[in-house]
Amino acid sequence: MALPDTVSVPRRGPSDARSAAWLMGPAYLWLIITVLLPLAAMFYFSFLSDVPIAGRNWYTTFSNYEAFFQQEFYRTLMWRSLRLGAEVALWCFVIGFPCAYVLAKTIKGRWREALFLLVIIPFWSNALIRIFSWTMVLRGNGILERFLAWLIPGFGSLDLMFTYPAVVIGLVHSYLPYMILTCYISLQTIDDSLVDAARSLGASRLTVLRKVILPLAMPGIVAGAVLIFVPVIGSFMEPRILGGREGTFLGTVIEDQFTAVFNWPLGAALSFLLLACVLIIFAVFQPILRRAS
Amino acid sequence: MKATPTLLVVGRLYLALVLAFLYLPIVVMATMSFNTSQFYQLPIDWTFDWYVQLSSNQRLLAATRNSILVAMATTLIATVLGTAASIALFRYEFRFKKLFQAALFPPIAIPWLITGTAMLLFFFWSGIGRGLHAMVLGHVALALPYVIIVVSARLRGFDADLEAAARSLGATPWQVVRYVTLPYMAPGIIAGALFAFAVSFDQFVISYFLSVPGISTLPVEIYSAIRQGFTPEINAISTLVIAFSITLLVIVSRFYRFGDSR
Amino acid sequence: MITPSYRLLTVTGALMLGATFAHADTLRVLNWQGYGTDERWAIEQFEQATGHRVVHEYFNSEQEMLTKLRTNPGAYDVIVINAAYTQQAAEEGLIQPIDLADIPNAESLDAELAGHPHLSLDGEVYGAAWVWGVTSFAINTQAISEPPNSLQVLWDPQYAGRIGWRDDAVESVQFAALLTGQDINAPDDFDEIRERLYALKPQIRTFWGSENEWNQYMASGEFDMATYWSGSAARSGGHFGLPIEFVTPREGAIAWLDGLSMQTDAPHPEAAREFIDWMIAPDFYTYWDGEVGAPISANVEAVAALPDGAFNKALMEDLEQVERLPFMGPIEETMRRQMLEVWQETKTYFQE
Numbered sequence: 001m002a003l004p005d006t007v008s009v010p011r012r013g014p015s016d017a018r019s020a021a022w023l024m025g026p027a028y029l030w031l032i033i034t035v036l037l038p039l040a041a042m043f044y045f046s047f048l049s050d051v052p053i054a055g056r057n058w059y060t061t062f063s064n065y066e067a068f069f070q071q072e073f074y075r076t077l078m079w080r081s082l083r084l085g086a087e088v089a090l091w092c093f094v095i096g097f098p099c100a101y102v103l104a105k106t107i108k109g110r111w112r113e114a115l116f117l118l119v120i121i122p123f124w125s126n127a128l129i130r131i132f133s134w135t136m137v138l139r140g141n142g143i144l145e146r147f148l149a150w151l152i153p154g155f156g157s158l159d160l161m162f163t164y165p166a167v168v169i170g171l172v173h174s175y176l177p178y179m180i181l182t183c184y185i186s187l188q189t190i191d192d193s194l195v196d197a198a199r200s201l202g203a204s205r206l207t208v209l210r211k212v213i214l215p216l217a218m219p220g221i222v223a224g225a226v227l228i229f230v231p232v233i234g235s236f237m238e239p240r241i242l243g244g245r246e247g248t249f250l251g252t253v254i255e256d257q258f259t260a261v262f263n264w265p266l267g268a269a270l271s272f273l274l275l276a277c278v279l280i281i282f283a284v285f286q287p288i289l290r291r292a293s
Numbered sequence: 294m295k296a297t298p299t300l301l302v303v304g305r306l307y308l309a310l311v312l313a314f315l316y317l318p319i320v321v322m323a324t325m326s327f328n329t330s331q332f333y334q335l336p337i338d339w340t341f342d343w344y345v346q347l348s349s350n351q352r353l354l355a356a357t358r359n360s361i362l363v364a365m366a367t368t369l370i371a372t373v374l375g376t377a378a379s380i381a382l383f384r385y386e387f388r389f390k391k392l393f394q395a396a397l398f399p400p401i402a403i404p405w406l407i408t409g410t411a412m413l414l415f416f417f418w419s420g421i422g423r424g425l426h427a428m429v430l431g432h433v434a435l436a437l438p439y440v441i442i443v444v445s446a447r448l449r450g451f452d453a454d455l456e457a458a459a460r461s462l463g464a465t466p467w468q469v470v471r472y473v474t475l476p477y478m479a480p481g482i483i484a485g486a487l488f489a490f491a492v493s494f495d496q497f498v499i500s501y502f503l504s505v506p507g508i509s510t511l512p513v514e515i516y517s518a519i520r521q522g523f524t525p526e527i528n529a530i531s532t533l534v535i536a537f538s539i540t541l542l543v544i545v546s547r548f549y550r551f552g553d554s555r
Numbered sequence: 556m557i558t559p560s561y562r563l564l565t566v567t568g569a570l571m572l573g574a575t576f577a578h579a580d581t582l583r584v585l586n587w588q589g590y591g592t593d594e595r596w597a598i599e600q601f602e603q604a605t606g607h608r609v610v611h612e613y614f615n616s617e618q619e620m621l622t623k624l625r626t627n628p629g630a631y632d633v634i635v636i637n638a639a640y641t642q643q644a645a646e647e648g649l650i651q652p653i654d655l656a657d658i659p660n661a662e663s664l665d666a667e668l669a670g671h672p673h674l675s676l677d678g679e680v681y682g683a684a685w686v687w688g689v690t691s692f693a694i695n696t697q698a699i700s701e702p703p704n705s706l707q708v709l710w711d712p713q714y715a716g717r718i719g720w721r722d723d724a725v726e727s728v729q730f731a732a733l734l735t736g737q738d739i740n741a742p743d744d745f746d747e748i749r750e751r752l753y754a755l756k757p758q759i760r761t762f763w764g765s766e767n768e769w770n771q772y773m774a775s776g777e778f779d780m781a782t783y784w785s786g787s788a789a790r791s792g793g794h795f796g797l798p799i800e801f802v803t804p805r806e807g808a809i810a811w812l813d814g815l816s817m818q819t820d821a822p823h824p825e826a827a828r829e830f831i832d833w834m835i836a837p838d839f840y841t842y843w844d845g846e847v848g849a850p851i852s853a854n855v856e857a858v859a860a861l862p863d864g865a866f867n868k869a870l871m872e873d874l875e876q877v878e879r880l881p882f883m884g885p886i887e888e889t890m891r892r893q894m895l896e897v898w899q900e901t902k903t904y905f906q907e
Contacts, residue, residue, distance in 0.1 A: 016385045023381035024393065027374040027437055034434035035400055035408065038415035042407075045414055051625075052418070055648050071896070073903035080906060099311045102304040115308065117546050122315045125538040126495040128512050129531040132519055133322030136333065136528075139775070143321050162761040164906075173318065176311075234404025237497065241519060244761030245720075248902040251406050258410050258502065260618040261895065262625055268414065271407045278403065417626060506583060506612045506623070506630040521588045521613060521765045 046268035064269035074250070074270070081250040082277065085233040088171045089179075089225040095172065096179035097221065101213075103180070104187040116184070123177035131238050134170045135161070138242070162244025170242045171232055179224035186220025187213070222288040230278050250274060319535060326528035333525070343529040353530055356514040360494055363425055363510060367432040367493035372486040374433070375440030376478070382441070383448040397438040405498035408434075413502040423503045428510065431499040436489035443488055447481025487545040491538065580823040581608040582830055585623060586635040588613040589766050589790070591686070591843055592834060601833050607826045615764045616723050624649040629820040632827040636682055638673035638812040639740075639883035645676040650816040652679040657828050660836045660854070668853040673884060674814050682814025683831050686840075688785035688850030689808035689874065690726060696798045698779040706734050706804040709780070715757045719772055719781025722762035724898035725886065727752060729809050730782065733881070739809060740884040745897055752901040759905070766790070773797050786850030789866040793848040801866075803873040810874075811883045812853070 045051075046065070050058040068074045103115060122130065137144045138161040160166050190213065198208045214221075236255040239247035250270060257267030282289070329338040347353060382394065400408065409431070416427050451474075459473045460466075475482075497512035504513050511534065518527050586592050593611045602608060612631070614620040617640050624634065624644065636644060644650045655661040661669060661683060668684040675681060692709060694702060698717070709718055709730075720727070731751040732742040742748055760777055763769045766787045772778050774797060783791075785808075788801035815831045817824060833839060840857040843849045844867065851867045852858050861868050874880055886894070 017387045020381040020385040020387050023377040027378040027441070028393070028396070030370075030374060030430075031396065031400065031434055031437065034412065034430050035403075037419075038408070038411035039403075041415040041418060042411040071900075073900045076903050076906070095311060095314075098304075099308055102308050106301055106304050107308075115312075117543070118312055119315070121539055121542050122319070124491050124495070124542050125319075125535050126497070126512060126531070128497045128516055128519075129322070129535055130319065132515070132523070132527070132531060133318035135519075135523075136321045136325050137318045139333070142333075173315065176315065180311075230402060231404050234406035236406055237516065245759050245905055248899075248906055251404075253899065254406060254410065258413060260616055260622055262618075262622040264414055267410060271410060275403065275407055282402070506585075506627050507610065517613070520615060521767050 042268045043272060045265050046272050048265045051262065051264045064266045065273070067266060068269065068273055074253075077248065077250045077253060078273065078277070080248075081233045081274070084167070084171070084235075084249060085229040087168055088175060088232045089228045091168065091172045092176050092179040092228050093183075093221060093225060096176050096224070097183050097217075100180045100183035100187055100220075104184050105192075119177055119180050122173075123181075127174050128237060130174060131170050131241050134166070134173065134242060138166055138169070161242070162246065164243065164246045166242040166244075167239050167247060170238050171235065174238070175228040175232065178227050179221075182220040182224035182227065183217060184220075186217045186223075190216045219288055222285055226281060226285055226289065229281060233277065234274060322528055323532040323535070326525055326532045328525060331524055343525040346526055347529050347533075350526065353511070353514055353526075356509055356511045357530075359425060359508065360511040363428050363432060363500075364490050364493040366429045367436055368486050368490045370429070371433045371436035371440050371489040372482060375437050375485060375489075376444050376482055378437075379441050379444040379448060380474075382445060383451070384453075397441055400434050401438050405435075409498045409502040412499065416503065423505045424508050427503045428500050431503060432493040432496055433489075435496065435499065436492045439488045439492055440485035443485040444478065444481045447478055447484075451477055484545055487541060491541055491545070494541075495538065579606045579608070580826040581610060582632045582823055582826050583610055583612060583630060584633045584635075584830070585612050585614065585620060585631045587615075587766065590635065590786075591839075591847075591849060592633070592635065592830075594843065594847060597833075597839060597843070601830065604833075605826070605829055607823070607829070609830070613765075617725070621647075621649070624818060629818065629822060631818045632821045632823050633830050634816050634818060635685070635813055636816045637883060638671060638682060638684075638814050639885055641674050641682045641814055641816065642676050642885045644816070645679075645681040648819055650681050651819045651821065652681055653683055653817060653828075653831075655680055655683060658683060658832045658835070660832050663837070663854050663856045664835065665853050665855050665858075668812060671812060673812065673882075682816045683835060684853035685813050685815050685835055686786065686850040686852055687810065687812040689803070689810050689870075689880070690729075690782065690784050691802055691804060691808040692780050693783040693788045693791070693799045693801045694780040695773060695776070695778060696800050698776075702800055702802055704802070704805050706730070706806050709782075710751075710754055710758060712757070714779050716760055717779035718755070718758040718760060719763050719769065719778040720755065720759045721782050722764060722902075724895045725883075725891070726782070726809070727898050727901070728894045729883070733806055733809060739881045740886055741890055745893060749897055749901065752897065753904055755901075756905050770795055770797060773799060784850070785867075785870055786848065789844070789848030789850070791848070793866065794846070801870070803870065803877060805877060807877040807879040807881065808874070809883060810880050813850070 047060050047062065048058045049061045049063065050056045052058045068078075099119070103112060103119070107115060136142060142161075144160070160169070194216075195208055195212060198212050199205075203211070234251050234254075235249070236251035239249050239252055243249075251274075254267050254270050254274070257263045257270065324337065325333055326343055327337070327339050327341070329340045329342065382390070412427070412431050413423070415421070416423055416430075421427060421430070455473055455477075456469050459469045464472065495512065496510075497516060500510045500513050501516060504510065509517075511530070515527060515531065518524075584592050588611075591597070592609075598609045612623070614623060617637055620634065620636070621640065621644060624631070625647070634650065636650070641650070645652075655664075655669065664684050668687065671684060674684060692706075708714070728742065728748055729739040731748040732739045734751060735742075735744070735747050737744060737748070761772070763772060763781065769781060769783065769787070770791055773781070773791065774795075780802075783801065785801055788799065791797045792799050792801070815834060817827045817831075821827050835852075835854055837852075837854055837857040837860060840849065840852040840854060841860055844852070844857075844861070844865065848866065851871065858867075
């Protein structure tokens, strides 16, 4: 029944734009409603004195942003959150990069695929449950302490639960697969003959690592670090569960503003200040990130 | 660089160590779900009781059903919208294409805390409301970029001449899509759909801010249980969830070669 | 698309369950976890007697409770509210007036408590007095043999790193105010309070957020002593058999009164009143206090029925000895913000 398509379709033109709009429209409309508009609303809220619903008095003000600059503890917490993000990203690199290297360069075939899957699987399983599982390991008189006591008789208490290191451990566990994945991808693209050439010219292993491998893997490392840093600075569930007394960060304060204190405008302002930090980080690393993608 | 045998062994040992770090807590957590003591006292006294109790916990069962409902709706919507968008991004050239591609990243790149609270505030204020429908709205936004990335990756290897050949042989545009394009894309679409399901099923932060009294998802219930003081029942349900996620991922891996992604 | 069908499901389910009763409602109660209203036997008895089902939602602080009321209008039937917050909730229009004449058991409420000024606003009653008690601290008797008699012990370096503390701005500030002899609802010397709270830094093992958590920490020996509520101490020591002892310090304790309120536009007002009536009845209280452990009832008949040697009888005698027993009262908006800020500052200081 169908007639042959005799009219050749131009690859570029107004009809293209229309078809593209039909195909892409719904997806982008969805993103506008669920991401763009909420962010815009939040920006608006951050300049209000109270939540603009019936029965409450509100007016526009800068006081939420002023609070951040007047109260020293907000800045301390912001700094703490940024430091946490940087530390977690650093640990992920230290632990993850060698792991990615071993996977990408020394293991081949089905084994590599299977091991790679093993590394990725935890990342796709529930983050909340994985944090919860650390409470089982770290709690006083828990598995870890028992194991160490058995290994080294007379080993005292670690006292890791409810400390800053506990939060770091939990977060590194959560985000390590990210770093392994991005490093692995960029290491895969390095041509082995390049390395062999450097070796044959007399470079030591360390020099090759420093002068050849690391620079070439840099896009993957930076991509991994940014992908880890960004969610970590907004974390609140992990510090709440593992941090105890040492678990106060900007993320937990923002959550409090929304779920307990009902000071949404202040929460919105703090969120935007956090977002500003994210944007600055992205801007700084933009050139390397572009190479990575 | 040819590694010496010693280095190879060290490398493999190291890999094993990292894998142990990744899996140890999960194994410990699962083991504790079979322990009789409510306060997790050692040594372990094996029991199935917590799983039995779980089967009569209406709250967790209702939350599980909600999680599955939301994840299925999210999968369906995100896969359809995402596949359509990927085709457009692959096939057509238009202005600001780069910008459109970049616009996919905010849902991934902005901390969930910020996206979640922004949705809470906007949905509450605008009258969209919270609850399961709001969670679907939010989850689809998070899942869309994943679907588009995975499907686009598959499309990149597609030879557009195949479509032209089919057309010249008399296929209608619909037939071209039905018999040429879609079959080629299928593995990508299936992988994308499974990703979407996993993203939604495990999503905690967005659901947490969008839940209303009596209507929550499994992760939200687990979180409030952890904060109220947990029991091995939570270990039991967590173990089931992890087992489910792992199974799902192993299935995904058949359609999407993680190791080869570049 | 999903919500309506879900509602349909729950509604059908509820209808099927309560088919034998003419008006079977599903009551939604907002309370602390493990605080009387959610006792399994109590709910079962209530369901059998009235046909209504009861489901619970929990909060971890009064602030969170208020925000749940604000963001979920018309979702709850009965809410347990500390009288210090009743007026604020009423002013914001979150809860509705209650006519005590509709609640038969209200007749035997202690007149002073039932008519407590904190429970009413502009001449209308917004909460039915339920139970009262004090906030102080409890010791782990396995770690401390001689019970201390002063709040000061929480700051004693001997117990550095062994104290459990509730992460709550108002309660923390009030402890410091009590220790320094200030008005707990409107302290005037915040520098002194800040100094006291900062000094807790080496002392605190971790924060606790719920009663269940408190029990777990105590059971695993994480705390030598921890701030606590009298009713919860009765439960932990009696029902859960933990080796603890509640301390009434000579400086006094923070007293509170919890009332039962109904949310504005509560979906099942009739059933809510029945539930409130059930909760303030002497029968419920006698069983709750005897088998589980509870604060002191606001119902005179229930208190009269307390057996000799009961935890609460001894507590009431102890409380007559203390220097002062200030009640938690309404806190002015600016004061509340100040309290939140000082606590946030303290927690930040704890991090360094």
